[in-house]
Amino acid sequence: MAIVAPPDPLPEFVYKITPTAPPEPIPEAYPLSDLDRQDGFIPTTADLFFASSSSFYLVKLRLSNFEPSSVKWDEVPGTNGCPHLYGNFGGKDVVSFKEVVRPDGKTWSEALQAEKEWLV
Template sequence: MPPVAPPSPLPEFVYKIAPETPPSPIPDAYPLSDLDRQDGFVHLSASWQVPITADLFFKDTPSFWIIKLRLSNFPSDAVKWDEVEGTNGCPHLYGNFGHQDVVSIKAFHRPEGQSWSHVLQGQAAWLE
């Protein structure tokens, strides 16, 4: 994935979709998913990408949690915006996050027959 220029202005928050209940309390180092470990970075989304990411990669998942992270908590060289088809570049965290970076966590449930885009439509205030 080639890097792309980050959006300007940078978003205040980025989001991690977790298909399993996050640990409580969130530890200093969040447990990486198999995909994040394999790829060498934490897959994140900007707010406008969350519905796209959810529909592409979690379309068969009936529920998940979204972890809201403050982007400014990470060094600028730790977050790279990489080209991903259908986006203007997705944020990837080369490192990890922990409880100190988490602003909020929210559970979402998708009724059968609905898309994640439809479910997340009413969440614009939370997905700032």
């Protein structure tokens, strides 16, 4: 995927997908997952990395807490770009988190439609 210019205006929030609930309390430096270490970014595309999962957690992060140089935007058709955070975040950056469950026979896109009020 190609790196593109950030959208204007920037979204208020970006999201980290994790297979398990975040630790409580959320530490000052959030532990990197194997996927984060392997890929060097925080994935935001459920269909790419969690296609066989029936649930995951979304961690809502306030984008303005991050230096612009630590966020790269990948070109994703049909979107304003997909943000990838390079580096780490911690409890001060987390607004909230929630579990998302994908019903049998549904895609992640369909499952996430039920969360659109939270995904602002």
